[in-house]
Amino acid sequence: xxxxxxxxxxxxxxxxxxxxxxxxxxxxxxxxxxxxxxxxxxxxxxxxxxxxxxxxxxxxxxxxxxxxxxxxxxxxxxxxxxxxxxxxxxxxxxxxxxxxxxxxxxxxxxxxxxxxxxxxxxxxxxxxxxxxxxxxxxxxxxxxxxxxxxxxxxxxxxxxxxxxxxxxxxxxxxxxxxxxxx
Amino acid sequence: xxxxxxxxxxxxxxxxxxxxxxxxxxxxxxxxxxxxxxxxxxxxxxxxxxxxxxxxxxxxxxxxxxxxxxxxxxxxxxxxxxxxxxxxxxxxxxxxxxxxxxxxxxxxxxxxxxxxxxxxxxxxxxxxxxxxxxxxxxxxxxxxxxxxxxxxxxxxxxxxxxxxxxxxxxxxxxxxxxxxxxxxxxxxxxxxxxxxxxxxxxxxxxxxxxxxxxxxxxxxxxxxxxxxxxxxxxxxxxxxxxxxxxxxxxxxxxxxxxxxxxxxxxxxxxxxxxxxxxxxxxxxxxxxxxxxxxxxxxxxxxxxxxxxxxxxxxxxxxxxxxxxxxxxxxxxxxxxxxxxxxxxxxxxxxxxxxxxxxxxxxxxxxxxxxxxxxxxxxxxxxxxxxxxxxxxxxxxxx
Numbered sequence: 036x037x038x039x040x041x042x043x044x045x046x047x048x049x050x051x052x053x054x055x056x057x058x059x060x061x062x063x064x065x066x067x068x069x070x071x072x073x074x075x076x077x078x079x080x081x082x083x084x085x086x087x088x089x090x091x092x093x094x095x096x097x098x099x100x101x102x103x104x105x106x107x108x109x110x111x112x113x114x115x116x117x118x119x120x121x122x123x124x125x126x127x128x129x130x131x132x133x134x135x136x137x138x139x140x141x142x143x144x145x146x147x148x149x150x151x152x153x154x155x156x157x158x159x160x161x162x163x164x165x166x167x168x169x170x171x172x173x174x175x176x177x178x179x180x181x182x183x184x185x186x187x188x189x190x191x192x193x194x195x196x197x198x199x200x201x202x203x204x205x206x207x208x209x210x211x212x213x214x215x216x217x
Numbered sequence: 218x219x220x221x222x223x224x225x226x227x228x229x230x231x232x233x234x235x236x237x238x239x240x241x242x243x244x245x246x247x248x249x250x251x252x253x254x255x256x257x258x259x260x261x262x263x264x265x266x267x268x269x270x271x272x273x274x275x276x277x278x279x280x281x282x283x284x285x286x287x288x289x290x291x292x293x294x295x296x297x298x299x300x301x302x303x304x305x306x307x308x309x310x311x312x313x314x315x316x317x318x319x320x321x322x323x324x325x326x327x328x329x330x331x332x333x334x335x336x337x338x339x340x341x342x343x344x345x346x347x348x349x350x351x352x353x354x355x356x357x358x359x360x361x362x363x364x365x366x367x368x369x370x371x372x373x374x375x376x377x378x379x380x381x382x383x384x385x386x387x388x389x390x391x392x393x394x395x396x397x398x399x400x401x402x403x404x405x406x407x408x409x410x411x412x413x414x415x416x417x418x419x420x421x422x423x424x425x426x427x428x429x430x431x432x433x434x435x436x437x438x439x440x441x442x443x444x445x446x447x448x449x450x451x452x453x454x455x456x457x458x459x460x461x462x463x464x465x466x467x468x469x470x471x472x473x474x475x476x477x478x479x480x481x482x483x484x485x486x487x488x489x490x491x492x493x494x495x496x497x498x499x500x501x502x503x504x505x506x507x508x509x510x511x512x513x514x515x516x517x518x519x520x521x522x523x524x525x526x527x528x529x530x531x532x533x534x535x536x537x538x539x540x541x542x543x544x545x546x547x548x549x550x551x552x553x554x555x556x557x558x559x560x561x562x563x564x565x566x567x568x569x570x571x572x573x574x575x576x577x578x579x580x581x582x583x584x585x586x587x588x589x590x591x592x593x594x595x596x597x598x599x600x601x602x603x604x605x606x607x608x609x610x611x612x613x614x615x
Contacts, residue, residue: 098434101577105564127549134455159437162585185264194272201276
């Protein structure tokens with residue numbers, strides 16, 4: 036994921052050229068795997084980079100395909116590379132104009148789970164960010180309605196974190212049908 | 218869509234639509250705020266069918282997880298099987314045999330037909346057209362017989378394997394499929410005569426639940442719902458996977474992005490799928506359906522049960538730490554499922570189980586856009602719009 040590994044002969048993808056020209060300070064790493072450009076950007080500039088990718092007329096990544104996160108707490112290689120940031124928020128983008136994909140990854144430390152919401156750029160980000168909040172506890176700042184979406188409202192914990200056990204923490208055993216407010 | 222608000226009385230009523238409602242086809246819930254018969258606000262709720270598929274993916278090995286993919290979009294499990302193994306294979310950097318690719322296209326297109334047929338039947342039934350339901354289920358039943366003979370199951374097909382498919386097509390499969398695609402356009406014409414120029418059907422769907430192309434992209438709509446707005450985008454064309462570049466087909470588009478256009482787009486897609494199926498059968502290559510790589514492919518069942526070498530081979534593949542182990546890395550693979558873009562984002566830590574599997578379901582984003590299509594309309598349109606989106610609870614909640 037570093038510049039030294041880049042093969043010299045291949046032309047640099049347009050998205051990388053433009054990002055290096057305009058947002059060089061935001062880039063932590065970049066890579067190209069199987070036709071998809073992957074860029075890792077600083078959290079502080081994440082919104083600006085995503086806005087740029089969407090609005091730039093030559094790039095036009097107008098379609099936010101997916102927002103999700105990965106808990107890297109058991110992935111030593113990723114942890115070492117990005118300053119022991121536990122979470123990686125992942126945005127999948129697609130450009131209808133250029134018919135190409137891009138992946139933007141943003142490292143998020145457990146001590147500060149806030150990250151700017153992109154709901155103002157894409158309407159579809161609303162539920163995707165809610166799900167990421169529900170499953171990982173990432174706090175999307177500026178989100179209009181950051182509630183749980185798949186888990187019940189009174190659920191405690193975030194199930195897709197690696198420290199959450201597969202079979203739960205006894206929620207099933209403790210569930211009391213009589214006390215449920217219907 | 219218009220006309221409801223003018224007769225507003227100023228009194229609000231909250232209507233709970235679902236999770237147990239005949240028109241929700243699964244456990245969906247929408248809370249509607251009504252003024253008279255017009256919808257002021259719609260709030261969709263998801264999560265009733267949440268089963269933790271993504272968490273399960275971190276605990277099952279790559280072949281075991283195929284069983285879980287059956288249960289996502291339970292109307293076209295073969296498409297899910299296909300999309301998932303394709304993601305794993307691309308992560309492994311392998312390409313399956315030509316025959317296998319063709320068989321997968323064949324099954325994916327047949328399951329697109331089955332999915333669209335079920336959608337057609339139930340969407341029409343919701344609006345009171347009972348005959349269409351019977352006609353489409355009659356055709357769908359023929360497809361399910363083919364699926365059952367090919368995969369051994371009607372619903373939980375689990376047909377694909379990493380590096381191949383569970384087994385080759387059965388003897389006589391080609392005749393069965395050919396017979397189906399020969400008769401199907403005629404059967405679909407019956408539905409056209411029942412619905413396409415039907416005054417009631419047009420009144421109930423034209424202009425209902427309309428969305429513009431820009432809004433559809435912003436909301437992340439894909440598949441027939443996006444194409445109904447006029448965006449001619451199909452992943453099978455834009456990023457051809459698994460030999461889709463070797464078949465010719467058209468991408469039907471609509472203009473208004475309303476429920477009627479979604480209906481027309483799906484109807485035409487069924488005809489196009491029949492064309493793809495015919496081409497696939499005409500050019501079906503011979504050879505093995507499985508990759509000849511014993512570190513990836515499961516042995517033949519008769520081998521595993523009948524010979525000690527086969528048994529050892531089987532054991533080595535399924536034993537933790539010996540089977541399919543993609544290198545450290547990540548991959549996002551999108552396929553055109555009947556509902557839209559079905560994506561699998563897999564992060565591998567080099568072991569036999571995925572470090573993280575993210576499923577990007579089309580229905581999740583379609584259901585999110587529902588308020589945009591409903592608000593300002595009439596309460597009876599709710600059923601028409603929800604039907605036209607084809608939200609599948611299994612893939613919505615995963």
